Amino acid sequence: MHQKQIEKKALLITAVFNFFSGTAGIIVYILTGLNAILLDGVFTFIAFLSAVVAILISQNSHKQTKSFPQGLHFMEPLYGVFKAAFTLFLLGMTVVESASDAYAYFVEGIGAPIVPGPALPYAFLMAVLCILLSFYLRRMNQSIHHASTMLAAESKSSLIDGLISAGVGLAVLVIRLVAIDGTFGFLHYTGDFFIIIFLVIVSIKEPIDVLKESSKELFGATLDDGETIQAVRMIVKEGLAIKEDDVLDILVYKQGMKLVANVVIQDPEPEVLKTCLDAKPALQETLNAKFPHIELVFTF
Structure with a gap:
């Protein structure tokens, strides 16, 4: 199968998966009010939109125009740059949002207990599926000699999504095991803040790597593969x-x-x-x- 066909097929699978899982995440957020679930759902839904853009780029980047007789291949690393930058922005905004809730509770005594609802089964199911998708995308990129910048970006994005889902699941599990009137009862009000901080620390390297590699491609650096x-x-x-x-x-x-x-x-x-x-x-x-x-x- 041609490299572009492999790339397009993998991106299409990614788009379909992210649409349904992102929609499910936003529904679960509405039911639970968990900021960590909002991060997970919005992250996945944006991944759906970016996968659609990636498919369009994959279909057109090889086409030659009068202004770009060598093709529009620069659009692929440009996509990686924007995807990584937006991922970093989203992680930062989520930290700010959850930190404001934690501040309101610890300093002003304002807050409502987290209602886990269906968050636990949703989080662990999404974690498994996202990590499997990440490995699938990585394998497809390996099959074409790591030629696709967009598959590399989507693979790392799916891995981050899976880590976020796993972290949310662990946080909800801990909240269910901790008594609300006990020593760690504050976790019922601020648990998602601590897990978001942990997840950002664990996952921030991935979009930074994508941003660095895509920028090198965009500006014409020699390959280091x-x-x-x-x-x-x-x-x-x-x-x-x-x-x-x-x-x-x-x-x-x-x-x-x-x-x-x-x-x-x-x-x-x-x-x-x-x-x-x-x-x-x-x-x-x-x-x-x-x-x-x-x-x-x-x-x-």
Whole structure:
């Protein structure tokens, strides 16, 4: 199956799952009033909307236009940047919201006890499903040599969603086990604040990693995926009938699914130049067999 087809199928599955689970989360929040459930539900529903956007980008990023003759591949890392930035914003807003409730209880003595309702079965079910979805997306991306920036972003987003759901479930379980008039009775009023703080600390690394990697792709940094670089270099060196000393370096760039293999030749003689140009069509075909969206470039 073509890389784009695999990506689109995985994103479609993600969108359908996130729509139903996000809707369920918002319904459970209305029934319980738990801020942690609101974080979980809104996070998942936004993941649905972003998955829809990702599908549209996946369908169009390879298309060439007059202004962008090399295609619109920059849209894929741009998506990753916005998705990660919005995830960080959402985590921050949830901390502020839950902290204000905790402040009102501890300082002003204002607050209502948490009503768990159906939160416990919902949270643990969502945790299992989200983590399974994360592993599925990661495996699909592995099957296309980690070519999809969007699948990487969605995989980490689903993992965060699963961790949030698991944390909510644990918090609700603790609240059910603690007596409201006991030493830890305050958890009935502020339990979701503590679990949100814990979850943000645990999960914040994921969107930061996506933001960093997507930004590097967007601004044209060289690829640091050792496996892909090694595969490209091996194919190029085997396909070029010139001395290895003539090749100064082989640089690999990635922007979305598009790869660029830049073969830097030092002090080329006319014979070396001719050999490279003659070998380019066959070498390009060999590279495309493993990496469908790759462009071979020689720099002399």
